Amino acid sequence: MREITEYYGGRDLGCTYAKTESIFKVWAPEAVKVTLALYENAGRYEANGEVTDHAGGLEIGMKKWRDGVWFLRFYGDLAGRYYMYKVEHPDGTVRYAADPYAKAVSANGARSAIVDMEAWNPEGWEADRRPPIGGLEDAVLYELHVRDFSADPNAAFKYKGKFKAFTETGLRDEEGNAIGIDHLEELGVTHVHLLPVFDFKTVNELKVDDPDAPEPKYNWGYDPQHFNVPEGSYATDPNVPGLRIREFKEMVMALHGKGIRVVMDVVYNHTYSVEDGPFEAVVPGYFYRRDARGRLANGSGVGNELATERPMVRKFILDSVRYWAEEYHIDGFRLDLMGLIDTDTVKRMAEELRREVDPAIVVYGEPWTGGETPLARQTLKGSQRNLGFAVFNDHFRGAIKGDSDGGGKGFATGGTGTEAAILEGVKGSIHDFAESPLESINYVTVHDNLNLWDKVLTTQGLRDEAGFREIRNGELVHGGSLREAVEKSEPYRSVDSERIMKSETVKRALLANGIVLTSQGIPLIQAGDELLRTKYGDHNSYRSGDAVNAIRWANKRRFKPVFDYYRGLIELRRSHPAFCLTSREEIDNHLATLRCGDNIVAFMLKDFAGGDAWKNIIVVYNANGHEIKLDIPFSNTGWKVAVNEERAGNKALDWIADEQVTVPALSMMVLFEDVGGISRANRFLLTR
Template structure:
């Protein structure tokens, strides 16, 4: 706002209450806003949303009714307005000591008018779809069981071939029973058929650069310059995006329809992950924070300039108490009000590690123990933040990060000609092996700390990247694009129509095509490696974005998923479906811990464009005794020797088919693997022992404050190290330790964060020598932990 920015050492009053923003009842509405540096602050009540969409007569006289607010403890201003205020709008007007006057929307707003101009007053219970109270998140027994599918709301339904009526809207996900001319399921039924467990939605909160009422650049708001955006330009963090609503002028419609989308996905057994962007805001002076608390919410460099680690002009100071509180409150709101099942953090490197750790612990303990949390462990530029959340920081902390090491080893660079293992580069085999092991000897302590992927929304998508690495972009007629337009001008739609990304694919023999094979090999690696697999929407239909490496504001002709390609490339879809089914049915591909991987996974070959390994001895409790997986990135076939395990080797995946049923047998003790293909074999069925036993530790603290407390465990045989308390039961925090069946005892220490305190002077042990599969123990603090007096564990029941 001015050059006299707040010194970063300035300490402001803070507020711990959970009632910031609007608390609505039919009898009154309470408004609370944190603005400790304001000289005075008022609530301004409006009849309209401020965009001229109501009655002209009402709009012309809607200058607002000013209601003074009172300053209370913690720098919070508040007022209670009697009567039913539903349907009205409000803003906060601040006056500072230097005479500056600002009017701003409520940062905690849960509803807004079109284009987010004013905060809206709604009864959230009016926005609940029928049956919402009974909506349940699909159960995720373990993070390793997830198969994530990244998707943009508009891309999902925008193309005519989708058959969806509500194109580009939340409601598109509620349309079922859609099929193409060949009878193939489309839309949400396609997602269920594919077998993925989670849909990761690009940002669905209210973002700024799409005009919700008009086309590109039209109407009264010249800042809204496009009809399309990925959504990484936050405006209102706690409100769904209006352009995905059938009626953005009605504040309640977007909320109801977003919930309907979540409910529809849950009804198909698919969980919903929300892409969140708490590292920056689109606007600074006119953003959600600066008008109310100048120079508090944003980081500055040593010269006092806004730091720009995001690459878009600003970054939020997540390490400050009230910024951290806002982020945690916002996430808790989405998880509880919208039943969101997980969060992906954009540029998580710009969020301090304490904030991410507390988010992970508190959301799981207080709301949903099965929340999936992961993010990008990098920044978009230099930042003064010391405690960045980069690769390795996540060790033992219960969340995951994207594995760009594995990504680059598989494909090479992201936008150019650079090559990796599947695109023709030798020397990547060791990095591939590291990724297959869940990066446990690289930057993780556990395989579920890595999200394995080849491509996402950023950069060239998989098909286009492989074309680029083969030098085929020109042969495919892919246009040169820049900022969503043809680089040298012209008709983009005509240019796309003239291109043919599949010019070399024989429709009668699709799986013989080299580009197809390289793409299947790439995601074949992802779907059979240890860790959490992540797919970009449309890969299973060979989606192309016509060479656009940054399609964040390109039109539908570039971004829309073309559903007619499902039938055109049906063998590819069936291959993906088969690999996902293989992963879901066989726990050997979903090992839970470092020790389990080191015990069960043995590499057979790792050189000259070939990586092969064995999952042995009923790994993870699998019904298959031993499994061999072979990846051949050479264009020629290779011969792979097979271990002599006393049984024949049954093939369930090769260059022509992927699934869970054997369709041929390998002769002798070796097998031929075709060029640019993978193979999965098993030797025999066995009678495996149960995978593991579970120890439930119920922790009872007299003060009831479990924040930051965790177990440090050893001797489990599966995953040693930090084990978090994930849920509350009867006022106690509960952690679940997984131990190998043969383990006789497991050691533990109760500690606060990373050894800030520990609750006992010595090591403690839990006897698990019996045959029980579930052991429950109680650990009770008898006096403050700092005095070192936790009881030995007491067995409850089993």
């Protein structure tokens, strides 16, 4: 294939609908003929949920227009119809292709659909506003899978596994604890980061709600099919193309109404398939990266990579994020395998979204690949410096917990010698790979690998005691029923229900995320950490279904002190700009190390850091199995305790007059010096 130089800069590719006419534009510079095929219905589905016969539609020739674009204007109201492009190539092959820029599709993405987008807006959509946020430094991210959120069979969701579950307010457990979206509001997170919610391939939307249908009914969604369309398995009826649009917007509007912004996990590094993907039938060979021998590059590990450095591929990605941000009011994007996306594309994405949509849109991603790639300008750690986007901080992650799937230990899980790495992470990695702490996403676990509870159990050698079986690709390796294995397991066997906060496993888990929530940078926690969520030892649960992945809302009642601790830490962080510094200079000037060694990290945020109301704040992490005594600076007013081993928040729990503090084993402590506090002399008089 010759090099394609035609470039179209307009933002109107796809179908532009109006009641009086619809305009179709498709970029197919190598095609010798392109025909629009119109259909009255979605076609005939085969047993596997696919539509393979696209003949028989009303076929209308399109005009070769300019810059590689084919054009057709159709007069009349086409809402409710379906369409494909019939593309004839120079070698004589003819392919029917869905529109790469489709805004709506039939079930399982079989055909592109024509919809009146405004007609499917939920009531009040025009009044929807992004929740205010001071800046990226104020973000607290919460990674969540749509189906996991509401799939619990014992929770009172009406719309289990659906976008609409986020609209269900007032849900409570039997003791009156909030669950669902009210729980998210109570927890205090600022952003919900949703695993892929665009149309993906591996779940049969026609069978997902059929209890007798075979698997798979579950996937994380990292197998893109239609990048600009909401996923149909999360809609109440995937057969109605506009319904998933409305219900997705209802979800966004509901979260915005609770003061929570929405981040989309997007997968612009590969597609589920090349031959059956959204691009190859239209422009063969252009959208995919190849190695020096002409083979498809496979840095994604799934057989292909998108050639993001090519002008029209980059344009597609930039058009796509802009569309989601404007049409669906999305507030941020997490880029899967960002190492496979060239740095210029990511830079432009962040710049354009903040300049043209919202200055507080957050862009971040995984600064690595899934394998070798011929891409020269990979977006790896360090490449983000001063470019306006952030990267996952796996250096900090490893220092806190150790390895991701095995028994390797870090600071919070029983390892030694990681104190310096912890302190570097606390500083936002500004002396490692970041120019600013806002370039570091701090986290311990996400959907990949063992989740936090299971990782801590593994490092403690408690997997067998918990009854965990080996799970791979959604099945037990040695056979048997996965659901029965889950029901028989005892992941909380080591926790005394009367002394929850005394459990070593609980202490280590709280210390791990406590470090994340009190460090400089942007914190992210995985959904359910605050409920001691388990995935029953499954380190790769992408297709393990609800039995493994569903959030068990009964855990809120069972482990309420843990939830309260998380809520208190988040409240503390959001109330104090000292934890949200934005520059290297601020951190160097206001963060002083008190101790770093012997499984202890202690530091002080001093001199009203970030304009904080508290003059000085001391944070101590004790990863020892015994209490420690730490010398602290003299204070005329004494030190108040905001966080101890059992409680966390923004108010004083205790008062320390000495110049030494005792920190219990496997715990953290936050102390503060309030200039409006009581002097030592007056405190003495008051306590006599």
